Amino acid sequence: MTAKLTVPPFYRYDEHMLDIYTLGDEVLRTKAEKITQFDNALSILVDAMFDSMLEADGVGLAAPQVGVSKRLFVVDTRKEGERIAFVNPEIIQMSHESIAHEEGCLSIPGMYYDITRPAKVTVQAQDVNGKSFVLEASGLLARVIQHEYDHLEGVLFIDRMDEESRKALIASYERRNNKKKKKK
Numbered sequence: 001m002t003a004k005l006t007v008p009p010f011y012r013y014d015e016h017m018l019d020i021y022t023l024g025d026e027v028l029r030t031k032a033e034k035i036t037q038f039d040n041a042l043s044i045l046v047d048a049m050f051d052s053m054l055e056a057d058g059v060g061l062a063a064p065q066v067g068v069s070k071r072l073f074v075v076d077t078r079k080e081g082e083r084i085a086f087v088n089p090e091i092i093q094m095s096h097e098s099i100a101h102e103e104g105c106l107s108i109p110g111m112y113y114d115i116t117r118p119a120k121v122t123v124q125a126q127d128v129n130g131k132s133f134v135l136e137a138s139g140l141l142a143r144v145i146q147h148e149y150d151h152l153e154g155v156l157f158i159d160r161m162d163e164e165s166r167k168a169l170i171a172s173y174e175r176r177n178n179k180k181k182k183k184k
Contacts, residue, residue, distance in 0.1 A: 062151030073148035
């Protein structure tokens with residue numbers, strides 16, 4: 001039996017955006033499941049994800065980041081033609097050339113680190129209607145695709161750091177969040 005995709009109950013058009021899950025939430029470490037139903041619930045979720053991503057000043061957002069363990073992410077690099085929903089994506093090719101660039105994540109807000117990734121990727125996916133497409137990407141779009149794809153595999157950008165740097169970043173993140181909790 002296939003589980004039906006539903007819009008998270010905490011989303012309402014007129015009140016607020018989707019909650020973005022943060023470091024420590026189990027859903028971020030779980031491999032996402034394939035989407036099999038292309039219906040109104042999927043379209044609503046995609047729209048809500050775009051709205052929430054833009055509100056949080058992000059350029060990409062994966063469904064696990066909003067508590068939905070499904071193979072879906074959205075990207076909006078603020079360039080013409082680079083606002084795309086990727087359903088059931090698979091990276092089918094990566095360039096040998098790699099580039100290091102600073103990355104951050106809406107699920108680990110305020111933390112940034114240079115991450116090395118392939119400069120170009122080719123991804124095969126479906127749109128919200130289930131139509132398949134293939135996209136070759138480079139630059140920021142390629143980086144965002146790889147970052148969001150990692151989320152579908154339960155991988156965070158900090159997992160691509162060396163152990164010492166990762167531990168230092170996590171400690172800094174936890175210190176900052178503990179200070180915020182004390183102020184409330």
